[in-house]
Amino acid sequence: MFTSLSLLIVGIAGLAAASLFxxxxxxxxxxxxxxxxxxxxxxxxxxxxxxSFLYAFSASAAARPHLATNVGLAVVxxxxxxxxxxxxxxxxxxxxxPQMVALYNGMGGGAAxxxxxxxxxxxxxxxxxxxAATLMGALIGAVSLSGSLIAWAKLDxxxxxxxxxxxxxxxxxxxxxxxxALGAYIVAATSAGGWALxxxxxxxxxxxxxxxxxxxxxxxxxxxxxxxxxxxSIYNAxxxxxxxxxxxxxxxxxxxxxxxxxxxxxxxxxxxxxxAMNRSxxxxxxxxxxxxxxxxxxxxxxxxxxxAPGDAGIAMRYAASVIIVPGYGLAVAQGQQKLYExxxxxxxxxxxxxxxxxxxxxxxxxxxxxxxxxxxxxYDLIFQLDDINGEFAHTDIALVIGANxxxxxxxxxxxxxxxxxxxxxNADQAKRVxxxxxxxxxxxxxxxxxxxxxxxxxxxxxxxxxxxxxxIEAVKSLGLPAxx
Amino acid sequence: xxxxxxxxxxxxxxxxxxxxxxxxxxxxxxxxxxxxPLMSGSNFVHxxxxxxxxxxxxxxSTLQQQVIGFLAVLLGAGNAAGGYAxxxxxxxxxxxxxxxxxxxxxxxxxxxxxxxx
Numbered sequence: 001m002f003t004s005l006s007l008l009i010v011g012i013a014g015l016a017a018a019s020l021f022x023x024x025x026x027x028x029x030x031x032x033x034x035x036x037x038x039x040x041x042x043x044x045x046x047x048x049x050x051x052s053f054l055y056a057f058s059a060s061a062a063a064r065p066h067l068a069t070n071v072g073l074a075v076v077x078x079x080x081x082x083x084x085x086x087x088x089x090x091x092x093x094x095x096x097x098p099q100m101v102a103l104y105n106g107m108g109g110g111a112a113x114x115x116x117x118x119x120x121x122x123x124x125x126x127x128x129x130x131x132a133a134t135l136m137g138a139l140i141g142a143v144s145l146s147g148s149l150i151a152w153a154k155l156d157x158x159x160x161x162x163x164x165x166x167x168x169x170x171x172x173x174x175x176x177x178x179x180x181a182l183g184a185y186i187v188a189a190t191s192a193g194g195w196a197l198x199x200x201x202x203x204x205x206x207x208x209x210x211x212x213x214x215x216x217x218x219x220x221x222x223x224x225x226x227x228x229x230x231x232x233s234i235y236n237a238x239x240x241x242x243x244x245x246x247x248x249x250x251x252x253x254x255x256x257x258x259x260x261x262x263x264x265x266x267x268x269x270x271x272x273x274x275x276a277m278n279r280s281x282x283x284x285x286x287x288x289x290x291x292x293x294x295x296x297x298x299x300x301x302x303x304x305x306x307x308a309p310g311d312a313g314i315a316m317r318y319a320a321s322v323i324i325v326p327g328y329g330l331a332v333a334q335g336q337q338k339l340y341e342x343x344x345x346x347x348x349x350x351x352x353x354x355x356x357x358x359x360x361x362x363x364x365x366x367x368x369x370x371x372x373x374x375x376x377x378x379y380d381l382i383f384q385l386d387d388i389n390g391e392f393a394h395t396d397i398a399l400v401i402g403a404n405x406x407x408x409x410x411x412x413x414x415x416x417x418x419x420x421x422x423x424x425x426n427a428d429q430a431k432r433v434x435x436x437x438x439x440x441x442x443x444x445x446x447x448x449x450x451x452x453x454x455x456x457x458x459x460x461x462x463x464x465x466x467x468x469x470x471x472i473e474a475v476k477s478l479g480l481p482a483x484x
Numbered sequence: 485x486x487x488x489x490x491x492x493x494x495x496x497x498x499x500x501x502x503x504x505x506x507x508x509x510x511x512x513x514x515x516x517x518x519x520x521p522l523m524s525g526s527n528f529v530h531x532x533x534x535x536x537x538x539x540x541x542x543x544x545s546t547l548q549q550q551v552i553g554f555l556a557v558l559l560g561a562g563n564a565a566g567g568y569a570x571x572x573x574x575x576x577x578x579x580x581x582x583x584x585x586x587x588x589x590x591x592x593x594x595x596x597x598x599x600x601x
Contacts, residue, residue, distance in 0.1 A: 013537070021529050022506060028522055031578040038525055038571045039500040045532065052538040070542050073554050077541070081561035089569025100570055104531075105596045106541040108563035111533045114556035118549050129493050145522030236527055244503075248496045250536050256496065257503040258532040265526045268579055269519065290551035342518075352525075359516055366519030370574050378581040384516045477506045 006054035013051030014254030020044025032377045057480050094374045098364040099155035102148045109144030112242035120205045130189050135183040137245030138210045144238040147218030172218045179211030215313035227362045229273045237266025269365050276359035278422030302453035312434045312460050313471030319396035321352040327361050329402025336375035342468050345475050356388045356425050358406040368456050371476040398430035402464050408449045433457040436467050524571045531564025
């Protein structure tokens, strides 16, 4: 009686948690309501975690003698895991957010895989669909764990270069197929009942996990830094699916719903990112990420025309409208604060300033928006590609700072260009364009940017932050309106 | 008195299907400017896996199961707590024009005020 009552409470808490998650995510549809959204979801999590200690009352007979130890271990694990992650999440720099999210994501995948391992290695009889779901969840969770860890290492600079070897795709495919085949064999052998397993179930499960972990590593190693938005989205979806599958195994609908919602969200973001990079998801999953095709292109007419930072700054001071296109180079130079300082000077002088952000600016979806928000830029000044692209044509000056491929007009016009068809910001249509750039080098895709050679374009060479300091000085020296 | 909660094969597919659509529709409404908090927020949501970890640990009867179960709770708790911490922090930074105070303190972003002084 007490057992079933405690399970009922756990069930109701799970239901409450699932509803609160959905409601919280719903409130994320606007920056105004989003902060309350995450709190609502947090409340759901607290309820679900607190209630799950009631599982103690329904523990299996075999686990009863260990119950006190297990509850103690659970509290310790919650405090250590939660405490460390909370502290790191509170202190991490905003520029390091992608690797942090990758790390937390890997933890979730690892947790799902660990749950599957307990189910598989425990004597709990599993067969057929449930066993298949457990193995599938284990596979996806383990891939997400090792893949996310590699993504973290790459984003954090622990691994510097994409690692590519010949025949890598074949190797990846073989590891994947072998792991899947082993999983299928385990299901078939256990379901048929009579088959003798050559190594014993435990050993097969170990090999299965080894294969899955190896695949996650192999899949992520060849990927270049600028492709990380896609990778992080994929692993987010993977962890969600793994959690959903383990929820089915544990007969816990809250896990199923939460996992599947995240799985769908991750899929959607993956598609959006792939589209913004002009690749199909198939291309992203089955070919080497970041192996940009290198093709000969027609020569670009015109020349690069440098301009001094101060002159560019003063030109913007006397413009009526300026659109700023920030790219990851701005974040690398840590120039966001200076940029907003400059923008405030322009605003004080009556210049209309807007920010235009490309979906893949940054190392995860929307990272540039967060970095601008951190620097103090109000969100109503930040515009996305579709909302602002029409405005460039009647804007006085476009300031491109730390961005390259996302403003390359070849994507619109040059069919031979590897980025042809990629959605770009039409900075070239502005009356005048300033491009802040460290040197004459090419962008990530390794192609020439016709924008830089346009008649309306001037290059401002230098480190983004140093350039902005000079622009601020130049505008301040005019001294007209009181500086903000 | 019994409260059975059995999710059998086909019912599970129904739940997955509905949750998948709900997630797709809800997430589709989120503007691109919030995609990073959305990602860390959905990352937080799959931290619910910690509940499964607690189930596994509380039902553990061997040392091996205890160790793996402990690991599951540890990782799941890290996922949930970390995801919440970063999402809350990021969302507190989004302000409309006219709100100058740097967002050290987490707080509601009030309704969009249009004019700055």
